[in-house]
Amino acid sequence: MSDYDSNRNTQPKEVDRGRRAFLLWVPVGIFAGLAATVATAAFRFLRPAKSLQEAAWNDVAPLAELTGEKPIMRSIVAEHHAGWASTLEEHFVYVLPQKGNQVLSSICPHEGCNVAWRAEESQFFCPCHDSYFAADGERMTGPSRRGLDPLPTREKDGVLQVKYQSYLNNTEERIVRG
Amino acid sequence: MSKRTDSPETEQPKESWVARWTTLEDIERTLIDKPSSGFEAWARTTAGVVVMLLTLQVVTGLLLAFYYIPSTESAHTTVAYIEKVVPAGSWIRSLHHYGSQWLTLALVFHLAQMFWRSTYRRRPVGWMASVILLGLILAAGATGYSLPWDARAFFGTRVTEGIAGGLPVVGDAARSWLLGGPEISPITLARFFALHALIIPALILAVLAARLFVFRERGLVSAAEERRLEKWMHRQVMRNAIAAGVVFIALALFSLMYFAPLGPPADTAAPGYLPRPGAQFLWLFQMLKYLPGRAASVIAVALPGAIIFGLAMLPFLKVPLRRVMVHPRRNIGAVLFALGFLLFTGLTIAAYIDDSRNPLTREQFRRQEAEETAFRNAEFTPLRARTSESVSIESRTGGAPMQNDNGKKGGQTSPSPEGSASPVATGNNPGSPPESYITHCSACHGTRGQGAPMFTKLLGVGSKPRRSVEDIIGLLNDPLAYGIEPPMKSYKDKLTESEKREIAEWVASLK
Numbered sequence: 001m002s003d004y005d006s007n008r009n010t011q012p013k014e015v016d017r018g019r020r021a022f023l024l025w026v027p028v029g030i031f032a033g034l035a036a037t038v039a040t041a042a043f044r045f046l047r048p049a050k051s052l053q054e055a056a057w058n059d060v061a062p063l064a065e066l067t068g069e070k071p072i073m074r075s076i077v078a079e080h081h082a083g084w085a086s087t088l089e090e091h092f093v094y095v096l097p098q099k100g101n102q103v104l105s106s107i108c109p110h111e112g113c114n115v116a117w118r119a120e121e122s123q124f125f126c127p128c129h130d131s132y133f134a135a136d137g138e139r140m141t142g143p144s145r146r147g148l149d150p151l152p153t154r155e156k157d158g159v160l161q162v163k164y165q166s167y168l169n170n171t172e173e174r175i176v177r178g
Numbered sequence: 179m180s181k182r183t184d185s186p187e188t189e190q191p192k193e194s195w196v197a198r199w200t201t202l203e204d205i206e207r208t209l210i211d212k213p214s215s216g217f218e219a220w221a222r223t224t225a226g227v228v229v230m231l232l233t234l235q236v237v238t239g240l241l242l243a244f245y246y247i248p249s250t251e252s253a254h255t256t257v258a259y260i261e262k263v264v265p266a267g268s269w270i271r272s273l274h275h276y277g278s279q280w281l282t283l284a285l286v287f288h289l290a291q292m293f294w295r296s297t298y299r300r301r302p303v304g305w306m307a308s309v310i311l312l313g314l315i316l317a318a319g320a321t322g323y324s325l326p327w328d329a330r331a332f333f334g335t336r337v338t339e340g341i342a343g344g345l346p347v348v349g350d351a352a353r354s355w356l357l358g359g360p361e362i363s364p365i366t367l368a369r370f371f372a373l374h375a376l377i378i379p380a381l382i383l384a385v386l387a388a389r390l391f392v393f394r395e396r397g398l399v400s401a402a403e404e405r406r407l408e409k410w411m412h413r414q415v416m417r418n419a420i421a422a423g424v425v426f427i428a429l430a431l432f433s434l435m436y437f438a439p440l441g442p443p444a445d446t447a448a449p450g451y452l453p454r455p456g457a458q459f460l461w462l463f464q465m466l467k468y469l470p471g472r473a474a475s476v477i478a479v480a481l482p483g484a485i486i487f488g489l490a491m492l493p494f495l496k497v498p499l500r501r502v503m504v505h506p507r508r509n510i511g512a513v514l515f516a517l518g519f520l521l522f523t524g525l526t527i528a529a530y531i532d533d534s535r536n537p538l539t540r541e542q543f544r545r546q547e548a549e550e551t552a553f554r555n556a557e558f559t560p561l562r563a564r565t566s567e568s569v570s571i572e573s574r575t576g577g578a579p580m581q582n583d584n585g586k587k588g589g590q591t592s593p594s595p596e597g598s599a600s601p602v603a604t605g606n607n608p609g610s611p612p613e614s615y616i617t618h619c620s621a622c623h624g625t626r627g628q629g630a631p632m633f634t635k636l637l638g639v640g641s642k643p644r645r646s647v648e649d650i651i652g653l654l655n656d657p658l659a660y661g662i663e664p665p666m667k668s669y670k671d672k673l674t675e676s677e678k679r680e681i682a683e684w685v686a687s688l689k
Contacts, residue, residue, distance in 0.1 A: 023412045023413055023415075023416050024412065026416045026419060026420070027415050027416050027418070027419030030419040030420065030422070030423040031419060031422075033423070034230070034422070034423060034426050037426075037430065038234070038237055038238075041266040041269060041270055042237070042241055042266075042270075044265040044266045045241055045244075045264055045265060045266045045267060045270055046241070046244060047265070073613050073616065075610055075625075081560055083259065083560075084245075084252070084255050084256050084258075084259035084263075084558075084560055084561055085255075085560055085561050085562070086560035086561065086562055087562070090625055090626065092616055092625065106616070113621045114616055114617070114620050114621060114625070115617075116613070116614075116616065116617025116618065117613065117617075125617075127617060127618060127621060128621055
């Protein structure tokens, strides 16, 4: 026998229980509201940046230089904005004079190494995982799931220009990043 | 004597899941102090407010760490990015900035409230934990102030440095250990960051852990008393939650209305810049005005140190103090505490008044404010990242001057020998690698010979011994003969002789 028992018996049980539930739920509710407010802000704060900035047009070469049978390699320097930094990045592209000056990215669609033109076989070849592409960029053999990626081009004042984009690698479809 | 055995079979409700599987009830018992009601019970909700604000500091601090970079090149840009670009960024930074000041204030009220109830006698560990927490929060505020690396932060660091350097005997050592060298440098920022984001939070956690899990400050009580206390505790938790909720809403609205300050970068501050510390240090700042040089440094460290130490030791001074504080003279302690409180408040107010009275200061502050507003309203300008690749590209493209967020030159600015102003390089550029290099070498050595993580950089190779053009051709045929180990493999049969030569010539030309 203790004070505890007598104490307890003098109180109406139902009221006591309801009161206790209330006492429990008020703080829980307040803390939940508080946490939800901060969590909402945290979600917005951490959500990945939506899209990359629209790429600019870069000169590739004067049209007069783009002749001949085989693909011509050129380098472009594109400005790249991501987050708080802006970098100048050098990219390599192949111009196909035989295909209306189509411009192919040299990035292998498999895992992103630079593909090389092999004149003796008239093929593009990726030295990393042995993917082969035809002279027009079509996929031939190897692990790559699609052909080389063409880039948007335009001609301006007798100069071929390209808009450098990067694509998700290792997909069958061509999906632009950003 | 166990509490549960008194009322064994019938009435005792089944032990809850919480009681059975967690130590939460033990912690609750650690926290329970003498029950109180009315104003006193509400005064005690400073505890809940402190817990809420401390948690908020941790959460917002962790969030800021997702964007912040503690380097002198990037710190200011990343903070500007948080402020101007990231959604909810300026709110979260405001919460963190003003939250630290509110937390300091809440801790002072908490100590006052505990002192008033003589808690330090009944719960020495709880009391000491709160005092040490106040010291750590002040330290976190002082170190955190430097992290945005704007003019305000830079001068804040100067003052901290000056105070540390003015310490008797250990002054020089304290200064150089804090700065990581003879002057403020990138090392300093890294140190302040490590202290602010790693060391001090770890110490705070240790204090809280000791408070909650190590020490037991209650004697055993009867089950009836236990029951009564638990009920009171539940009501008190509710009061705490309400107080914490109200303070949170106030702080949230305050942070929506007021930006955390961020001025232009440290190195662009105009001469005559007037720095002011955060609100929680204004009293110290004001006091330094009244004290001469070296004494000021000593007092600036000694006084807060002595106050913190004295307060922490209060439980051990119980014999004389108790004698002093026994009824009817117990008010002496309260008077002392109140005087101290008034002194701090008075000094803080005096600091504000001083600044608003002096027309020169007022003018300078107006200028600074205008500067800050202009900077805040300006669009975010990204930092030009200076990778080795971009530098080599810049030097090739004529080193077009690059403006970064600071408005200073961010890249390599020496004009290139080619003098080409075009930002676009075509394949005919003398610096461009041969196609065969791109094909066979660039995957590992980089498109400009800059290397990659784990792979050798080729820049400057030509000036090393045994790396003439002929040597490089030989190396391509038989790397091992030149002391080069795998993953570099032989290109004897993979390249034609002319390809080997053009690669070797290009690589040897890399500077």
